[in-house]
Amino acid sequence: MHILVIGAGGMLGAKLLIRLCAEGILGDKKITRITRYDAIIPPPPPTSTFPIETFVGDLSATGEAEKLIAIKPDVIFHLAAIVSGEAEKDFEKGYRINLDATRILFEVIRKVGDGYKPKVIFTSSIAVFGAPFPEAIGDEFFTTPLTSYGTQKAIDELLLNDYSRRGFFDGVALRMPTVCVRPGKPNLAASGFFSNIIREPLAGKEAILPVSDTVRHWHVSPRAAVQFLIQTATLNTEKLGNRRTLTLPGLSCTVAEQIEALRKVAGEDAVKLIRRESDETIAKIVSGWPRNFAPQRALALGFRAESSFEDIIRVHIEDELTPRKR
Amino acid sequence: MHILVIGAGGMLGAKLLIRLCAEGILGDKKITRITRYDAIIPPPPPTSTFPIETFVGDLSATGEAEKLIAIKPDVIFHLAAIVSGEAEKDFEKGYRINLDATRILFEVIRKVGDGYKPKVIFTSSIAVFGAPFPEAIGDEFFTTPLTSYGTQKAIDELLLNDYSRRGFFDGVALRMPTVCVRPGKPNLAASGFFSNIIREPLAGKEAILPVSDTVRHWHVSPRAAVQFLIQTATLNTEKLGNRRTLTLPGLSCTVAEQIEALRKVAGEDAVKLIRRESDETIAKIVSGWPRNFAPQRALALGFRAESSFEDIIRVHIEDELTPRKR
Numbered sequence: 081m082h083i084l085v086i087g088a089g090g091m092l093g094a095k096l097l098i099r100l101c102a103e104g105i106l107g108d109k110k111i112t113r114i115t116r117y118d119a120i121i122p123p124p125p126p127t128s129t130f131p132i133e134t135f136v137g138d139l140s141a142t143g144e145a146e147k148l149i150a151i152k153p154d155v156i157f158h159l160a161a162i163v164s165g166e167a168e169k170d171f172e173k174g175y176r177i178n179l180d181a182t183r184i185l186f187e188v189i190r191k192v193g194d195g196y197k198p199k200v201i202f203t204s205s206i207a208v209f210g211a212p213f214p215e216a217i218g219d220e221f222f223t224t225p226l227t228s229y230g231t232q233k234a235i236d237e238l239l240l241n242d243y244s245r246r247g248f249f250d251g252v253a254l255r256m257p258t259v260c261v262r263p264g265k266p267n268l269a270a271s272g273f274f275s276n277i278i279r280e281p282l283a284g285k286e287a288i289l290p291v292s293d294t295v296r297h298w299h300v301s302p303r304a305a306v307q308f309l310i311q312t313a314t315l316n317t318e319k320l321g322n323r324r325t326l327t328l329p330g331l332s333c334t335v336a337e338q339i340e341a342l343r344k345v346a347g348e349d350a351v352k353l354i355r356r357e358s359d360e361t362i363a364k365i366v367s368g369w370p371r372n373f374a375p376q377r378a379l380a381l382g383f384r385a386e387s388s389f390e391d392i393i394r395v396h397i398e399d400e401l402t403p404r405k406r
Numbered sequence: 407m408h409i410l411v412i413g414a415g416g417m418l419g420a421k422l423l424i425r426l427c428a429e430g431i432l433g434d435k436k437i438t439r440i441t442r443y444d445a446i447i448p449p450p451p452p453t454s455t456f457p458i459e460t461f462v463g464d465l466s467a468t469g470e471a472e473k474l475i476a477i478k479p480d481v482i483f484h485l486a487a488i489v490s491g492e493a494e495k496d497f498e499k500g501y502r503i504n505l506d507a508t509r510i511l512f513e514v515i516r517k518v519g520d521g522y523k524p525k526v527i528f529t530s531s532i533a534v535f536g537a538p539f540p541e542a543i544g545d546e547f548f549t550t551p552l553t554s555y556g557t558q559k560a561i562d563e564l565l566l567n568d569y570s571r572r573g574f575f576d577g578v579a580l581r582m583p584t585v586c587v588r589p590g591k592p593n594l595a596a597s598g599f600f601s602n603i604i605r606e607p608l609a610g611k612e613a614i615l616p617v618s619d620t621v622r623h624w625h626v627s628p629r630a631a632v633q634f635l636i637q638t639a640t641l642n643t644e645k646l647g648n649r650r651t652l653t654l655p656g657l658s659c660t661v662a663e664q665i666e667a668l669r670k671v672a673g674e675d676a677v678k679l680i681r682r683e684s685d686e687t688i689a690k691i692v693s694g695w696p697r698n699f700a701p702q703r704a705l706a707l708g709f710r711a712e713s714s715f716e717d718i719i720r721v722h723i724e725d726e727l728t729p730r731k732r
Contacts, residue, residue: 210648222547223548242551
């Protein structure tokens with residue numbers, strides 16, 4: 081089995097690679113080759129029993145998708161996107177990367193013909209939803225994005241569904257919860273603080289909390305997010321019928337509950353490193369975000385997220401702060 | 407006020423032209439010029455007190471949208487599309503006409519800049535919905551189209567909402583009910599029979615009914631559909647916030663109710679001209695179509711469809727079968 085990972089250099093792509101290389105199989109099929117693709121040079125790949133090749137390029141550029149699809153990968157993880165803030169700031173770039181590149185990829189797959197019908201797993205986002213919405217958003221709620229990023233993801237979902245219905249590929253679009261705790265350095269994304277207030281104190285560093293304790297949001301650990309990708313790649317998509325977009329499970333919790341979990345896991349000293357410094361701009365952005373979902377379809381298909389924020393913190397400690405045995 | 411009508415040669419476009427020319431105003435503004443655009447040469451325009459110019463071309467071709475927008479129309483009615491059956495048969499043409507041409511138009515408007523912000527009224531479709539759905543589809547139900555046409559319309563809606571949110575134009579997308587009674591000759595569209603079984607018997611001709619009496623669907627007269635377009639062009643769009651797609655009111659009725667209305671209006675002799683000849687293919691297509699809606703937002707904004715199928719038949723008789731006084 082040959083796997084193509086587009087956006088392999090991102091946080092989720094890199095973690096997916098680690099897991100695929102560690103297991104050597106996807107479902108019951110042996111992995112024979114992985115192709116990594118990203119806009120920037122990704123870190124060296126993990127050790128593997130099969131060849132891993134790496135391409136760097138812009139998927140929206142002429143000939144790029146053709147190059148990747150010419151080798152007819154069996155499974156394609158398409159995780160590449162520019163983030164919400166950048167897509168909002170640079171309108172043309174957002175549409176080029178988040179919409180055109182995806183459509184070009186789909187078109188190139190369609191044009192292969194000859195019975196070629198790969199599995200395509202695409203990461204969408206809860207940004208397809210825009211306030212006002214119910215306290216818990218159900219599977220049949222409409223998409224009214226309030227960002228260009230959310231618009232582009234909602235359009236990609238529609239394209240993926242149509243191309244799958246027409247039989248050009250076997251696609252699934254996954255609306256990921258906000259991944260938390262994100263490893264690495266604090267970033268400037270509006271959602272960054274959800275991870276910062278856990279990751280930094282655990283490392284003995286101060287973190288800024290720009291919103292109120294009562295803010296509620298929808299989270300999943302990086303480990304569960306990778307599990308979602310793997311599980312989707314091996315899912316019998318006949319169960320989805322013509323509705324191939326899934327809102328995934330997550331944990332709905334408040335910032336206060338996040339902090340309480342940090343206290344339980346790491347003690348009062350860690351909590352003291354959280355400095356409250358309200359930021360009206362971030363508070364306003366966050367107030368338009370979904371707080372909770374009722375993802376019945378994904379639950380019925382066996383997808384599971386963490387059930388407590390303490391678990392999410394423990395995953396971070398195990399996967400990021402515990403030395404690996406190799 | 408300068409008005410551009412794209413798709414001016416279609417049934418709705420032609421009727422819109424007749425009304426605009428008869429009234430000479432749109433809202434409280436005097437019409438100074440109308441530009442008609444279509445892929446095929448439209449019939450001669452109605453008499454008017456202002457100049458009407460006509461262009462024929464393919465909106466998706468290079469330079470076409472630029473040509474139309476260079477004259478900076480104040481109001482743009484974008485009614486052009488290829489129909490569901492054709493978009494399903496010719497995948498590439500469907501995406502080119504129903505998605506790319508619309509996006510090109512939006513892009514050309516955006517690039518004018520310089521404070522140019524026209525009103526854009528776009529006709530979407532209830533084909534954005536795909537079964538299974540509730541008996542009456544509410545305003546917040548999700549879009550899961552089962553045709554490429556429905557997919558293209560759903561994508562256009564998302565684009566229109568994003569371009570409006572960003573301030574590039576002032577757009578509204580209208581999900582029209584099935585227009586009935588369509589004038590003209592019987593056509594081969596799967597939905598054609600809804601009009602055929604009324605129009606043909608009223609003209610003393612036989613019509614074929616390919617589905618069961620119990621089929622329920624969602625209708626509006628051509629006159630009310632034109633009224634929707636006019637009303638939208640003069641709507642204060644601040645009332646819509648960032649949700650600029652409206653499901654419009656219609657009349658939900660069964661084929662049996664249609665036939666009963668025909669009996670009341672035109673008598674038993676007309677009804678006898680309906681010949682039942684079941685067609686499994688059409689029955690299957692129609693079974694996936696919406697039957698009823700609860701369009702609360704559009705109703706609250708003052709949009710109104712006919713409240714009985716007899717009224718729909720009377721509109722047809724008045725507008726199509728009664729000689730015009732000029």
